[in-house]
Amino acid sequence: MSHSVAVPKPHAWLPAGAIMALAIDRVLSEVVQSWSLKWFASRAVRPLDALTAGPVPTGWEGQMLLLDRDLGLAVSGDATAILAGAMLDRDVPTDVQTDADRRVFVEMVRICLEDLCRRLAEAFRFDASARWERFPGDTASVPDGVLVCGLGIESHAPLMRFMVAPDTLVEMAKAGLPPPERGRPLAGIACGLAAQAVSVSAQIGRCSLTLADVAGLNIGDVLVFDRALDAPVDLVVNGAGPPLARCTIVQNDDRFDLMLLDSIGG
Structure with a gap:
C-alpha cells in the first residue's frame, strides 16, 4: 500500500523592503490627499502609482524642486494650466490666456x-x-537610485514626479521608532546572592606532602600543621578563597563551635 505525503505549499514571502515601501506609499498618499482637499474643488490630485526605482524624469519643460537632493518634485510644463483649472474647477485653455491671466495662474500654482x-x-x-531649490527641469542633478512616484489627476498623464532617496526612507523609519525604554538599575550584588547556599568551614592548618608521602600514610602517623594549637583558625567559604574572618575553636559539650574574633570581611 502506498502512502501519499502532503507537501506544504511555500510561503508567499514579501520581498525585502516591501513593508517599508507600503508604509511610505501610505504616508505619501495621506500628504497628497490632505493637500489636494485644501486646494482643489473636485479634481483631486493623487499618486498614480507606487514608489518604484527610477527612471528620473529628464528633459521636462518644467521645473525641478529639490530638498537637499534627497527629496524632489519634478513639475511638468503642462502642470500650471491643469492645476490652475483644478483649483478653479474648470478648464483653462492655454490659447486664450492673457499675460495677466498667466501671471495669476503661475502665482496660484506656485x-x-x-x-x-x-x-x-x-x-x-x-x-x-x-529650503527647496528650483531648477529648470532639464538641468537638475538627481542622485541615482531614487524612488519615483507619479502624481496627477486620473484623466491626465502625471503632472508631477515625486522622488525620494532610499537613505531618507531609512532615516524616516528610524525616526518613527519609539524611544527605547530606560532599563531599571540592577539590584545590588548582596540582594542577588542573598539566597545562595554556601558551605562554611574552618581551616585549622596546612602541611605539605608529596604524593608518595600521602600514599604511604598509615594508622598512627602524625601530621604536623603550620599553626599553633592556640592560634586563630581561618573561616572560609566552600573550602577555598581568601578567609572571611578569623575564629577560635571552642568546645560545646561533645561538639566543636567556632567563635568569631573579627567581623566578616574585616
Missing part, C-alpha cells in the same frame, strides 16, 4: 506647490529650516 513641498518635508522629517 503657492499651491510650496504648500505641497512644506507638507512633504514635514512628513519625511526634514528640518523646518531646510
